[in-house]
Amino acid sequence: MAELKTVARPYAKAAFEVAREQGQVTEWASMLNILASVTSEPKLKTALQNPAFSAEEKANALAEVCAEVTSEQGKAFLLNLAENKRLLLLPAISTLFQMFKLNFEKAVDVKFTSAFELSTEQAQALAASLAKKLDRTVNLTNETDASLIGGVVIRTGDLIIDGSVRGKLAKLAEAINS
Known part of the structure; x- marks a missing residue:
């Protein structure tokens, strides 16, 4: 688990910095929490690991599933994660983001x-x-x-x-x- 946190930390930090600069820390925390919950579903997890889908398709599908909470910056973040094969890190990223948020507050x-x-x-x-x-x-x-x-x-x-x-x-x- 320490490995996941190590890999997830730069993504969580970057997301937090963007959210803080935009004054949307609470919104990003909510968005990441929902995305983390969705990516924990076994069927979606399997689909996200399927090499038949491109990174863009995976990011767009995830953004569409969570369209109500996913902002344009959030979609760009998902695409970045997908291109780096890191979408399954969303639960760890969400946890770290929450820690950054609590520390900030x-x-x-x-x-x-x-x-x-x-x-x-x-x-x-x-x-x-x-x-x-x-x-x-x-x-x-x-x-x-x-x-x-x-x-x-x-x-x-x-x-x-x-x-x-x-x-x-x-x-x-x-x-x-x-």
Whole structure:
């Protein structure tokens, strides 16, 4: 997977720069997200890998399927990807673009998993605390997982804070076994 990100990064960066210059970062993020979803479909993925179709045909077909969200710049981007045989990188490009967008907006997606349902006030307090600590706007996604027994697990990008009872028991078991 690291290879895909390495190959996809220059395309995502170029798309982000174009979107930022045009003031259309949100529109491009939406377009890339939809294109990534479409290219993940098995039948379309097979068609995009078929050498019988030219790069232009592949790009035009994909742009036509997503005509409602694909701009002229987006069509040019798709053609560039098709000519370089990179259309199947769209999911990775979309993910990287989203990361660039969040960084540009000084925002971060945080996934918060707790053993029990949080009240709205608790979720807001947690988001405010994380926003202060991370110096970013926090987009909080809350989940409940009873297998945690108690406590919380917070995930954002590469940062994972495991304050769950399950996590502490796992660390204790590891310490006992070593």
